[in-house]
Amino acid sequence: MTRDEAFLQFLLRMGDNTLVLGHRVSEWCGHSPVLEEDIALANTALDLIGQTQFWLGLAGEVQGEGKSADDIAFLRDVWDFRNLLLVEMPNGDFGQTLMRQFLFDAWHSIQLGRLMKSSDDRVAAIAEKASKEVTYHLERSADTVVGLGDGTEESHRRMQEALDYLWPYVGEMFQADDVDAEMAAAGIAPDPASLRDEYDTLIGRILANATLTIPDSSFGHKGGRTGKMHTEHLGHLLTQMQWLQRAYPGANW
Amino acid sequence: MYAQMVKTEAAQDDPEKLAAFQARIDAGEKIEPKDWMPAAYRKTLIRQIGQHAHSEIVGQLPEGNWITRAPTLERKAILLAKVQDEAGHGLYLYCAAETLGVSRDELTEMLLDGRMKYSSIFNYPTLNWSDIGAVGWLVDGAAIINQVPLQRTSFGPYSRAMIRVCKEESFHARQGFDAIRKMAEGTPEQKKMAQDSVNRLWFPALMMFGPSDKDSVHSEQSMAWKIKMNTNDELRQKFVDQTVPQIEFLGLDLPDPGTKWNEERGHYDYTDPDWSEFFDVIKGNGPCNVDRLAARNKAWDDGEWVREGLMAHAKKKAAAKIAAE
Numbered sequence: 001m002t003r004d005e006a007f008l009q010f011l012l013r014m015g016d017n018t019l020v021l022g023h024r025v026s027e028w029c030g031h032s033p034v035l036e037e038d039i040a041l042a043n044t045a046l047d048l049i050g051q052t053q054f055w056l057g058l059a060g061e062v063q064g065e066g067k068s069a070d071d072i073a074f075l076r077d078v079w080d081f082r083n084l085l086l087v088e089m090p091n092g093d094f095g096q097t098l099m100r101q102f103l104f105d106a107w108h109s110i111q112l113g114r115l116m117k118s119s120d121d122r123v124a125a126i127a128e129k130a131s132k133e134v135t136y137h138l139e140r141s142a143d144t145v146v147g148l149g150d151g152t153e154e155s156h157r158r159m160q161e162a163l164d165y166l167w168p169y170v171g172e173m174f175q176a177d178d179v180d181a182e183m184a185a186a187g188i189a190p191d192p193a194s195l196r197d198e199y200d201t202l203i204g205r206i207l208a209n210a211t212l213t214i215p216d217s218s219f220g221h222k223g224g225r226t227g228k229m230h231t232e233h234l235g236h237l238l239t240q241m242q243w244l245q246r247a248y249p250g251a252n253w
Numbered sequence: 254m255y256a257q258m259v260k261t262e263a264a265q266d267d268p269e270k271l272a273a274f275q276a277r278i279d280a281g282e283k284i285e286p287k288d289w290m291p292a293a294y295r296k297t298l299i300r301q302i303g304q305h306a307h308s309e310i311v312g313q314l315p316e317g318n319w320i321t322r323a324p325t326l327e328r329k330a331i332l333l334a335k336v337q338d339e340a341g342h343g344l345y346l347y348c349a350a351e352t353l354g355v356s357r358d359e360l361t362e363m364l365l366d367g368r369m370k371y372s373s374i375f376n377y378p379t380l381n382w383s384d385i386g387a388v389g390w391l392v393d394g395a396a397i398i399n400q401v402p403l404q405r406t407s408f409g410p411y412s413r414a415m416i417r418v419c420k421e422e423s424f425h426a427r428q429g430f431d432a433i434r435k436m437a438e439g440t441p442e443q444k445k446m447a448q449d450s451v452n453r454l455w456f457p458a459l460m461m462f463g464p465s466d467k468d469s470v471h472s473e474q475s476m477a478w479k480i481k482m483n484t485n486d487e488l489r490q491k492f493v494d495q496t497v498p499q500i501e502f503l504g505l506d507l508p509d510p511g512t513k514w515n516e517e518r519g520h521y522d523y524t525d526p527d528w529s530e531f532f533d534v535i536k537g538n539g540p541c542n543v544d545r546l547a548a549r550n551k552a553w554d555d556g557e558w559v560r561e562g563l564m565a566h567a568k569k570k571a572a573a574k575i576a577a578e
Contacts, residue, residue, distance in 0.1 A: 029317030033556020042337035155562025244324040253324035
């Protein structure tokens with residue numbers, strides 16, 4: 001694997017995470033529990049789609065085949081996607097959506113903090129811009145997880161169920177492969193495993209405040225960021241997201 | 254509930270106070286929440302601002318219908334930003350209504366059980382991507398024509414809310430026009446979508462100005478109180494005059510074969526919408542009424558545990574803070 005090939009994979013991993021999660025969050029539009037949450041969810045989705053434009057735009061540049069961020073987002077099939085399995089998981093109830101957001105935001109904020117020091121200026125610049133947004137995402141999702149975890153008996157139960165359901169998808173964030181080794185060697189991105197301690201400390205503190213119990217299992221599903229095996233959910237997401245581009249190829253929108 | 258409150262107060266309105274109130278309005282003064290106001294003025298404003306707020310909230314649904322299918326990242330981002338703006342409009346309109354003594358929860362309940370209305374336009378479906386452009390251009394365009402005069406309305410909080418809302422709506426209308434222009438100038442299929450949108454949404458957009466002046470029940474007193482600044486037909490004519498050349502610019506067929514420039518009047522003649530359809534939609538029989546209300550009710554009901562959970566946590570936190578002090 002050349003450095004550019006690894007770099008492309010890395011950029012797809014970043015951009016597909018934000019693309020797929022942005023899509024999921026946007027599914028809430030008009031259906032959330034309270035007006036302030038409708039605004040916050042739309043705002044989060046908007047930030048994530050904006051970040052996608054940067055990551056996938058750069059991916060197209062590095063790939064050098066003249067593809068735009070839109071070509072990459074709308075014209076690949078499931079096996080070409082490199083997002084974490086966590087972000088393609090269905091919304092479930094509001095608690096599951098916010099737990100997924102929190103587990104992702106915690107990783108995302110640490111990752112972006114490291115990427116701000118990337119040896120590649122373009123990566124550092126995207127990370128710096130995204131980091132400002134994600135700091136807010138994390139603050140909000142953490143507050144909501146604490147509020148609902150330490151709320152009523154019902155809200156506590158639902159948040160614990162959400163954590164139990166999503167926990168097996170956390171480990172994938174920290175699994176390294178050849179792409180990561182190449183990126184770490186080039187100083188472009190950190191070794192994923194090196195983020196784990198900071199992550200565990202961060203979520204440990206918040207989940208304790210939320211009176212929630214982290215499941216006693218280190219088992220982790222994998223296959224999203226390598227593209228080897230996504231969940232069944234991603235294909236359905238793409239049928240919606242890509243429909244117009246697929247049905248009317250070559251049109252300008 | 255507020256209707257009963259208003260009824261009790263109405264009997265007590267002092268003619269001298271009424272005259273002084275009218276004099277303030279005639280002098281162009283703004284009425285602020287703590288000022289004395291006639292019960293009917295309060296009631297009408299609660300109805301009008303509440304309906305406006307509800308329209309912003311329900312209006313998220315037809316647009317949200319296409320967020321997950323937006324054809325490019327940029328279009329998705331624009332649409333998300335727009336829907337976020339609409340929810341924001343809802344929020345500060347509810348705040349403006351709250352200054353009149355009704356809570357957001359009370360207004361929400363009245364929306365959910367059908368006692369209060371929202372704009373009839375949102376009971377029409379968005380069926381192809383071009384509808385998103387058409388909604389921004391025609392629906393927000395019509396809303397702007399309704400709302401620009403309301404920036405000068407007599408009730409201070411409403412007037413100030415309208416100033417901000419209008420700025421954002423103008424932006425939406427331009428973005429909507431840009432989106433539908435892309436379709437009108439695109440492939441034959443895209444042009445077909447654009448034409449289909451305009452054909453379907455034209456008359457519902459004309460209905461947004463309300464019934465014809467001769468059938469409008471709330472007009473006269475509202476005009477005197479500067480809650481309403483122009484008649485429905487005046488605003489509708491303005492919309493037609495502004496929009497017909499835009500449709501022509503797009504190279505689309507006019508949806509109303511009765512559209513014709515009238516040299517003598519200096520306006521376009523147009524065919525009135527089918528008012529029986531309008532009143533059907535108002536009564537709950539529009540294409541999407543049942544689905545829209547069901548979606549809002551489901552969101553509210555499903556969200557109950559969330560609202561209760563967050564409230565319970567806030568109480569615990571407040572109690573802990575007091576205990577610590």
